[in-house]
Amino acid sequence: MLFAYARVSTENQNLASQIDAIKLFGVEDENIYCDKDSGKKTDRKGLTDMLGRLRKGDTVYFYDLTRIGRNFKHLITVE
Known part of the structure; x- marks a missing residue:
């Protein structure tokens, strides 16, 4: 199954460009x-x-690694 994650930092920012790309x-x-x-x-x-x-075999798309975490430590600990 395909999944995706998009994030912006503030309520004033828009998710549309990330969602369109995904x-x-x-x-x-x-x-x-x-x-x-x-x-x-x-x-x-x-x-x-x-x-x-x-689940095993699923694929996750995101616009940029920075959308998941701000630093390497956070990226490698996301479960």
């Missing part, structure tokens, strides 16, 4: 998870919800 890979709307929250936070609802649905 949809090019064929991800269905109901499998796109989003957050409007700082990348410093590790308890983002959209990311947590998506990670909870993943």
Whole structure:
């Protein structure tokens, strides 16, 4: 199954360009998870919800690595 994650840091920013790029890979709307929250936070609802649905063999798309985490330590500890 295909999943995707998009994030912006503030309520004033727009997720549209990230979502448009992700949809090019064929991800269905109901499998796109989003957050409007700082990348410093590790308890983002959209990311947590998506990670909870993943199963072996699933694919996750995201616009940029910085959308998942702000630093390498966070990136390698996301479960």
